[in-house]
Amino acid sequence: MIIDIHGHYTTEPQALHAFRDKQLAGLLDSARKPATTDLGISDEALVKSVAPQLKFQKERGSDLTVFSPRASGMAHHVGSEAISAEWTRISNDLIHRICTLLPENFVGVGQLPQFPGAPPKNCIPELERIVKELGCVGVNLNPDPSGGNWSGPPLTDRSWYPLYEKLCELEVPAMIHVSSSCNPNFHATGAHYINGDTTAFMQLITGDLFKDFPTLKFIIPHGGGAVPYHWGRYRGIAQDMGRPPLKELLLNNVFFDTCVYHRPGIELLLKVIPADNILFASEMVGAVRGVDPETGQYYDDTKRYVDSIDWLSAADRTKIFHGNVAKVYPRFKARA
């Protein structure tokens, strides 16, 4: 059993994009507002739209993808809080339909109706809906709803606490995942995503979030941003600050995925971070879509890199490929 915990719906039908255009155009010219939130996408069209993901699952040998809306599509900074809420609902509903149509292939994770400056607790109704009604096993949480301006408070700020309380109550983890960038300094997938991961991890070092929420679980995607490569730096900074060792401070609550697109990077991740804290993922179809001319394989076929690490024990390999999922996503276990 191989579970890919990081897949986004990046192959959406054109009707979803057409709706989004109308929704945003409607902010400037109310005559252009979409007439309905019914996108008119048939079940058949939905199944057809995820053919690329199904093909890659089969070819690469993964069984199930934890599937969420396109990360850059969340674009929490665009429009208004009401626009974000409507867009979030529609995006989550599509994920739910796909997971219902193809339950052997996809398990749902939702986005939240965040908006810059809006209290995170405003996301609770949609969080409850996607977990209780749509069966989502997790949620994507944007640490920078301003889209690259980083104008909100850090993740350790008390304003996030009501949302964390609800995450704990519902037993769902949050993947800390930024969305698109409206700051010309930050390329989305090449800088903003990786910076978001690194920034979030460092925020967690400085705060006491997991003292307050011992069961809260965060997944830092893209192999943890820069963190494993600079593991010595982070251990040393924590030590200089008089914080507990990182293992004790964070590793009961923080997990990394394997979205690192070359073998040396995956090898470093597996060397430095305990297997108990690593979850297999490929972000397929995602940030990098090409074939690596050096290997003749897709860059994002991360299973090949994990498979090639011959010093990894069978027990650790099992944890990474599926064993840790039940621990990090308790509702996944319930579903199985």
Add this chain to the structure above:
Amino acid sequence: MIIDIHGHYTTEPQALHAFRDKQLAGLLDSARKPATTDLGISDEALVKSVAPQLKFQKERGSDLTVFSPRASGMAHHVGSEAISAEWTRISNDLIHRICTLLPENFVGVGQLPQFPGAPPKNCIPELERIVKELGCVGVNLNPDPSGGNWSGPPLTDRSWYPLYEKLCELEVPAMIHVSSSCNPNFHATGAHYINGDTTAFMQLITGDLFKDFPTLKFIIPHGGGAVPYHWGRYRGIAQDMGRPPLKELLLNNVFFDTCVYHRPGIELLLKVIPADNILFASEMVGAVRGVDPETGQYYDDTKRYVDSIDWLSAADRTKIFHGNVAKVYPRFKARA
């Protein structure tokens, strides 16, 4: 010969801090302005202030440090452009005095009088002064003079071009190094520094800077931020964008230092990035000052990590420890 290309003056005499306090206090209450820019620091006090660096050079076995003002001290976003200019001049003058007093141990690199929104070309007079009069072999260039708000244009923007022209004319490389962060999301050494490195590299992928400036040289510190760990991601993103291979696009002009504070990180760097593009550095005395309980050695004693990589050829080791310096810092060669 072992040259450490990344050392900051983090052990400044108290008189420098007292001046800075007066300088900033003077902005709010002109009665508190410093009466003079003469800090009254004797040569003896200067030599004494760098005793920690000299001790570490001796103990760890490096010969010479490329030495610049404290990176977080630059704080370009604080005050006004005139304040930045005065502060820069004073900071650079201290570096020059130390390098003159201890020419066997230190070679100078200066900071620039950047200020958010001020045209980079305004830095040219100070750049000419530090190179021509103070003998600096390089310069630190802040890609985000706003201090974590990232409100200026990316490094590929034309507004930087006059500065790049001067760097090429003077034959000095720039280390792309942010300063302190006034954004509560970004811990300085744990997030802002690493994000700055990652962000700058990605900006360079999207632009054509080195077509316009074939001899311009940038050093990305802290082991290149997240870049080597995600080398597959960057190669893949460039490829998906239709850009040339990274080696061709950037590696004649972009170099990484070895400020990575654990052996697995250094090993990854040396595996992934050609030795021609790596320069030895430790950032000592810098971001991490403690002793790693796992090894019993200082985290930032990076020479130990490089020494321990037994598959590194003697030729590559020589390039990293000093061979590449003449290529990246032509004025260093002239000085020798």
